Amino acid sequence: MQTSRSSTWLKGFTLLQSWNRLSIKYKIIAISVALISLRLILNGNYYLGYQQIEDYRNFDDKVQVLSGQLFNFKSSFTEIFFTNGALPQIERTLLQLDGLIGTVSSLHFQHGEDMKFHTRIMDLEKKSDQLKNTVTEVLQTPQILRVGEPEGMILLGRVSAITNHLFYDLQRLTTDVSTYSTDRRNTIFNHMLSMGMIFFCVSILFLIMLYRGVMGPLKLLEEMRRLIHRANNGGHLIEQLHTDESTTEVGRLASEFNTLINGLNSNQERTSRTVNLVVEHVERLAREVEGSHEELRSSDQHDTFQLNNSILTVGETLKSLAESAAHIISLADQMANQTQDEENEGGEICQLIRNNAHNVLNAVASERIALQEISLNLKEVGTIDKRATDTSNLITTASDELLYLSQLLNSEIGRYHTATCADEQERHAE
Amino acid sequence: MRMRAFSWMVLAIGIVVNTVHAADVAQETPTELPGGFVLSVEETRILIEQGHIYVADCRSAFNFGKGHLPGARSLEYQVDYHIEGTSADNPVKQINLNNLPDNKKNIIIFYSHGPTGWKSYRAAQTAIKAGYTQVHWFRGGIKAWLEAGHKLEY
Numbered sequence: 001m002q003t004s005r006s007s008t009w010l011k012g013f014t015l016l017q018s019w020n021r022l023s024i025k026y027k028i029i030a031i032s033v034a035l036i037s038l039r040l041i042l043n044g045n046y047y048l049g050y051q052q053i054e055d056y057r058n059f060d061d062k063v064q065v066l067s068g069q070l071f072n073f074k075s076s077f078t079e080i081f082f083t084n085g086a087l088p089q090i091e092r093t094l095l096q097l098d099g100l101i102g103t104v105s106s107l108h109f110q111h112g113e114d115m116k117f118h119t120r121i122m123d124l125e126k127k128s129d130q131l132k133n134t135v136t137e138v139l140q141t142p143q144i145l146r147v148g149e150p151e152g153m154i155l156l157g158r159v160s161a162i163t164n165h166l167f168y169d170l171q172r173l174t175t176d177v178s179t180y181s182t183d184r185r186n187t188i189f190n191h192m193l194s195m196g197m198i199f200f201c202v203s204i205l206f207l208i209m210l211y212r213g214v215m216g217p218l219k220l221l222e223e224m225r226r227l228i229h230r231a232n233n234g235g236h237l238i239e240q241l242h243t244d245e246s247t248t249e250v251g252r253l254a255s256e257f258n259t260l261i262n263g264l265n266s267n268q269e270r271t272s273r274t275v276n277l278v279v280e281h282v283e284r285l286a287r288e289v290e291g292s293h294e295e296l297r298s299s300d301q302h303d304t305f306q307l308n309n310s311i312l313t314v315g316e317t318l319k320s321l322a323e324s325a326a327h328i329i330s331l332a333d334q335m336a337n338q339t340q341d342e343e344n345e346g347g348e349i350c351q352l353i354r355n356n357a358h359n360v361l362n363a364v365a366s367e368r369i370a371l372q373e374i375s376l377n378l379k380e381v382g383t384i385d386k387r388a389t390d391t392s393n394l395i396t397t398a399s400d401e402l403l404y405l406s407q408l409l410n411s412e413i414g415r416y417h418t419a420t421c422a423d424e425q426e427r428h429a430e
Numbered sequence: 431m432r433m434r435a436f437s438w439m440v441l442a443i444g445i446v447v448n449t450v451h452a453a454d455v456a457q458e459t460p461t462e463l464p465g466g467f468v469l470s471v472e473e474t475r476i477l478i479e480q481g482h483i484y485v486a487d488c489r490s491a492f493n494f495g496k497g498h499l500p501g502a503r504s505l506e507y508q509v510d511y512h513i514e515g516t517s518a519d520n521p522v523k524q525i526n527l528n529n530l531p532d533n534k535k536n537i538i539i540f541y542s543h544g545p546t547g548w549k550s551y552r553a554a555q556t557a558i559k560a561g562y563t564q565v566h567w568f569r570g571g572i573k574a575w576l577e578a579g580h581k582l583e584y
Contacts, residue, residue, distance in 0.1 A: 130584075150491040154504055157495020158584050164496070 019209065020216070024248050027213040031206045038199050038206075045195055049188035056181035059111050062103060063177055066124075067170045069100045074163045077135065081156055085145030097135055104128045116180060120173045127169060131162045220254045227261075279410065286403060290396065297389070307378060322361065459551045459569060465558040466565035471578040474499070474539060474568045483537040488525065488549040489572075497582030499541065499575060505529055507542070507549035525553045527560055537564040544573030 144152035486505035494504040542550035
């Protein structure tokens with residue numbers, strides 16, 4: 001249960017993504033804190049290591065001081081015998097002995113707990129106590145403090161032996177402390193060196209992270225500038241910035257920029273579709289106008305031609321009718337002249353014929369009037385036809401203009417698609 | 431050329447003098463003591479542990495003070511001006527027989543620095559001459575005692 005919950009919590013979590021999502025401000029704060037912490041830790045380690053080295057160096061110095069004190073004491077104590085127990089010499093020796101005992105006590109107090117040197121310091125203390133007792137014993141009997149006194153010489157030898165042993169112990173302690181101090185110093189130095197190197201590498205890593213954290217979003221700004229520059233120079237804003245769900249300041253700016261580009265792109269596409277529709281509509285309209293005009297013009301011409309032909313035919317017919325009627329009238333007159341005598345029979349017929357011919361002439365006349373009206377009408381039709389021709393020319397011109405406009409729009413759309421494809425290719429290439 | 435020959439000559443003289451001096455220094459004591467007994471380190475240790483013996487350190491008091499065998503007493507082999515004929519020009523070294531036990535049958539062990547320590551040898555001879563019957567000489571001395579790993583007493 002715990003595992004599934006933790007896996008759910010960890011699902012989709014990566015350090016890099018989380019880091020990228022972090023604001024630049026927090027990145028700088030986090031890395032500054034990390035670097036300062038590293039520096040403090042390093043300083044602390046350095047301080048502790050330095051303190052340890054200093055401790056051992058003080059220890060070493062103190063042992064050297066003790067060695068010097070012991071040497072001075074030995075010289076002083078020996079001089080007691082050669083001065084036959086002179087009081088100032090004894091007092092000086094006692095002072096030196098006190099100093100020596102004090103240094104041993106100080107060593108015991110400061111470094112007695114250090115188990116590496118515990119035994120040696122205990123030996124030192126034991127021997128210094130022995131020395132103190134011996135010297136005290138010697139000084140209680142000042143009459144033996146002479147070179148010629150065997151007991152004095154024995155005590156002197158004993159003190160010498162004890163001081164020699166103290167020297168020997170001190171030498172061993174000095175060697176041990178120096179060796180250990182050197183080893184410890186080397187160890188601490190190596191430790192500090194490795195720690196320093198590790199901290200240096202971690203600091204470099206942090207600096208790289210900081211650089212990437214700061215410069216990464218700035219790349220978005222550069223890319224944004226490039227896109228705007230391209231758009232200003234006739235390019236298109238089809239390309240978007242890669243923000244990787246960044247919540248940094250620049251990442252949010254890039255997201256807003258992408259939203260803006262999306263809006264512009266959708267507006268541009270909508271405009272493009274509208275222009276396409278207009279172009280198609282204009283083209284269709286132009287074609288329809290052109291077709292209708294042609295049809296109209298051809299039908300008008302045909303009808304006019306047929307009407308003219310009919311009128312001509314009717315005219316010809318009327319003319320032939322009129323001629324026939326005139327001929328009939330002349331024939332009737334001739335017949336009337338020839339049959340003047342025969343008034344009863346021929347006269348009636350002629351009259352009838354004449355009447356008929358007149359009727360025909362009247363009919364022809366009325367037909368002519370009708371034809372004249374038709375001709376007048378035809379003239380009007382011609383005027384209309386001329387106007388229609390003018391209108392047709394205007395429509396043709398308009399359709400040509402529309403076609404040119406549609407070609408321009410088409411070329412613009414084509415250029416737009418070409419630029420879009422070029423952007424896509426360039427983006428893929430990048 | 432002369433300088434080189436002189437240098438070689440000085441070097442040769444130095445070597446000869448040093449060798450003679452070293453031979454003088456390194457002259458060892460006899461391995462036997464007429465009228466007495468020569469002890470080894472172990473025998474000395476056993477006798478010391480048994481007790482009731484007199485251990486005489488024939489070295490100087492100063493060296494005795496620097497360390498001696500357990501229970502030893504300082505019996506320095508030194509110039510005894512009480513002996514007749516002893517003077518600064520003719521120093522006669524001797525042990526103070528007054529410091530030796532009165533009972534001449536007591537076991538006495540003499541020792542000094544080591545095999546080259548003539549003091550103990552001569553002190554033992556003196557004791558034998560004085561009538562002591564149980565004179566022992568620890569020829570190895572302090573050197574053999576320390577080499578055997580035994581401790582000294584202060």
